[in-house]
Amino acid sequence: MTTALDVVAIGNAIVDIIGNADDAFLADQGMAKGAMSLIDEARAETIYAAMGPAIELSGGSAGNTVAGLASLGSKAGYIGKVRDDQLGAVFRHDVKAAGVSFDTPAATSGPATARCLILVTPDAQRTMNTYLGACVNLTSDDIDEALIASAQVTYLEGYLFDPPEAKKAFRKAAAIAHANGRKVALTLSDSFCVHRYRDEFLDLIKGDVDILFANEHELEALFGMTDFDAGVAEARKHVEVAAVTRSAKGSVLATASEAVSIAAAPVHQVIDTTGAGDLYAAGVLHGLTSGLPLAECGRLGSLAAAEIISHYGGRPQTPLSAYVMA
Amino acid sequence: MTTALDVVAIGNAIVDIIGNADDAFLADQGMAKGAMSLIDEARAETIYAAMGPAIELSGGSAGNTVAGLASLGSKAGYIGKVRDDQLGAVFRHDVKAAGVSFDTPAATSGPATARCLILVTPDAQRTMNTYLGACVNLTSDDIDEALIASAQVTYLEGYLFDPPEAKKAFRKAAAIAHANGRKVALTLSDSFCVHRYRDEFLDLIKGDVDILFANEHELEALFGMTDFDAGVAEARKHVEVAAVTRSAKGSVLATASEAVSIAAAPVHQVIDTTGAGDLYAAGVLHGLTSGLPLAECGRLGSLAAAEIISHYGGRPQTPLSAYVMA
Numbered sequence: 001m002t003t004a005l006d007v008v009a010i011g012n013a014i015v016d017i018i019g020n021a022d023d024a025f026l027a028d029q030g031m032a033k034g035a036m037s038l039i040d041e042a043r044a045e046t047i048y049a050a051m052g053p054a055i056e057l058s059g060g061s062a063g064n065t066v067a068g069l070a071s072l073g074s075k076a077g078y079i080g081k082v083r084d085d086q087l088g089a090v091f092r093h094d095v096k097a098a099g100v101s102f103d104t105p106a107a108t109s110g111p112a113t114a115r116c117l118i119l120v121t122p123d124a125q126r127t128m129n130t131y132l133g134a135c136v137n138l139t140s141d142d143i144d145e146a147l148i149a150s151a152q153v154t155y156l157e158g159y160l161f162d163p164p165e166a167k168k169a170f171r172k173a174a175a176i177a178h179a180n181g182r183k184v185a186l187t188l189s190d191s192f193c194v195h196r197y198r199d200e201f202l203d204l205i206k207g208d209v210d211i212l213f214a215n216e217h218e219l220e221a222l223f224g225m226t227d228f229d230a231g232v233a234e235a236r237k238h239v240e241v242a243a244v245t246r247s248a249k250g251s252v253l254a255t256a257s258e259a260v261s262i263a264a265a266p267v268h269q270v271i272d273t274t275g276a277g278d279l280y281a282a283g284v285l286h287g288l289t290s291g292l293p294l295a296e297c298g299r300l301g302s303l304a305a306a307e308i309i310s311h312y313g314g315r316p317q318t319p320l321s322a323y324v325m326a
Numbered sequence: 327m328t329t330a331l332d333v334v335a336i337g338n339a340i341v342d343i344i345g346n347a348d349d350a351f352l353a354d355q356g357m358a359k360g361a362m363s364l365i366d367e368a369r370a371e372t373i374y375a376a377m378g379p380a381i382e383l384s385g386g387s388a389g390n391t392v393a394g395l396a397s398l399g400s401k402a403g404y405i406g407k408v409r410d411d412q413l414g415a416v417f418r419h420d421v422k423a424a425g426v427s428f429d430t431p432a433a434t435s436g437p438a439t440a441r442c443l444i445l446v447t448p449d450a451q452r453t454m455n456t457y458l459g460a461c462v463n464l465t466s467d468d469i470d471e472a473l474i475a476s477a478q479v480t481y482l483e484g485y486l487f488d489p490p491e492a493k494k495a496f497r498k499a500a501a502i503a504h505a506n507g508r509k510v511a512l513t514l515s516d517s518f519c520v521h522r523y524r525d526e527f528l529d530l531i532k533g534d535v536d537i538l539f540a541n542e543h544e545l546e547a548l549f550g551m552t553d554f555d556a557g558v559a560e561a562r563k564h565v566e567v568a569a570v571t572r573s574a575k576g577s578v579l580a581t582a583s584e585a586v587s588i589a590a591a592p593v594h595q596v597i598d599t600t601g602a603g604d605l606y607a608a609g610v611l612h613g614l615t616s617g618l619p620l621a622e623c624g625r626l627g628s629l630a631a632a633e634i635i636s637h638y639g640g641r642p643q644t645p646l647s648a649y650v651m652a
Binding site (some may be wrong): 020048049051052053054055056057058067085086087090093094097098112113156235313315317 | 343345346374375377378379380381382384393407411412413416419420423424439581640641643
């Protein structure tokens, strides 16, 4: 029997390899600062050999979000594909140890577990280079209909459009969710990702997405509007809830009838912005699935994002449940 | 041609898996708080399944020390055995990226790369559970005679006595070093380790060790003396330099003719004591091989230890060269 979930997320299951670098390193390597770039295995080896000592942490955008949701007290599940290798075992351990259900079988052949080489510059900005590895083997067959049907919200990361088979899994999950009267949430993930799939994302948002997460750059890439408020207004026409972040300037949460501005939560020292958007989404989704007012959803999003940028990596290191009002 | 090294270290090549735990977890698992316990692969799986989300960082006592030495500006080399698996690649990357030469070939069969499951309690104490894995395949054949002969100091970790073949490698390296007029340094590693090999360690110290690193508990385990000063006095009879640490109480550095007390360096917040002794040794060895006065060797040891306990893991996250006076 499937336990009812608050949120089930589908994403690229990735282990992050995080090291420090300066801007000159990014320039030498031809990296687009702040972006997520897809790389092949040979390029991953080249970058890894060039970068300094690193630490390894489980990551993946939606993986970070469900870990945050569980830490906030939500019942969360995850669907994603690792290989049966050491990094795959690390990913599985960490998401399950966070309290998230995760039963997608590991691939027993094919590419290794995905890894993301993350360079953190002195300004705490993260620049990501992702080798998708085993993520290309996530297919529609991995979508557990009962699991999707059980969850209030099915959360999908835009990055999932990169592996071609995963896109079909994405669409299947959205269809199951709606057939069962559930909500579909999408994060646009990255402005380069939006440029890669703009027309498909627009179609999705007009028909299949109930809750949209984006930052200001992704929203601009999607709608082609340089004016922030115009972009938010456009989003509100198509989705029930639009959550748009603006880094240190906070965020806007908007429905058809209501819009609230949320301040960013104060941070003693920003160490690494990896996972900021993922954890903001966790806070907002926890609030929405708990039936909390928009302002409270945003407050939780800001606090969860503040925790994650105070240390390396995109998984919470302190229990986020402390932020939830009794 | 082998480049002349300041220090070559031989150790168990280990990737650390670090998570937070409370004292109740240690008690439930029957762990000796603060100690390093050897575990088999099945027990490693059991502990890993029970512990919370974790992060992975290269570790190994001597591996941490050479990474610290390189960060301080010393020319350092490492000898140790990983397998040709993902965690082995992580270990190799990190030690080489730190600027340490490391050419020991990976094992192509047999157990996986060693891992140490480290539980950090709220008091920042670390409790270690080591599955030695591929370390059991380090043999005398892995000791590069030219490399040892080139180094001012050959540094050996007491933990190396645990894999039986490594003990022979240890003795071979010490013999080569002395045949070439070089110094041999030993760290006692852990008081339980001292109890396991007390008689052999005593023999070594009386004949083959020039520089001895120990903490107060290890020294007591070795000589059976509960009085700290008596233990230091005993050590001074047998080695040229005795470096004995006492956690927050600092350390004593002593030769036959001189003894200096070194204060611990102030730390804003102690996060994780993993690697404190390893980095203290790095600072002292950097000073000794640079011909610095004992007090300055100790100052560098204290500062390097203070950096490492300010964050998770036993590898420096900031350049230790900043502590070296021009």
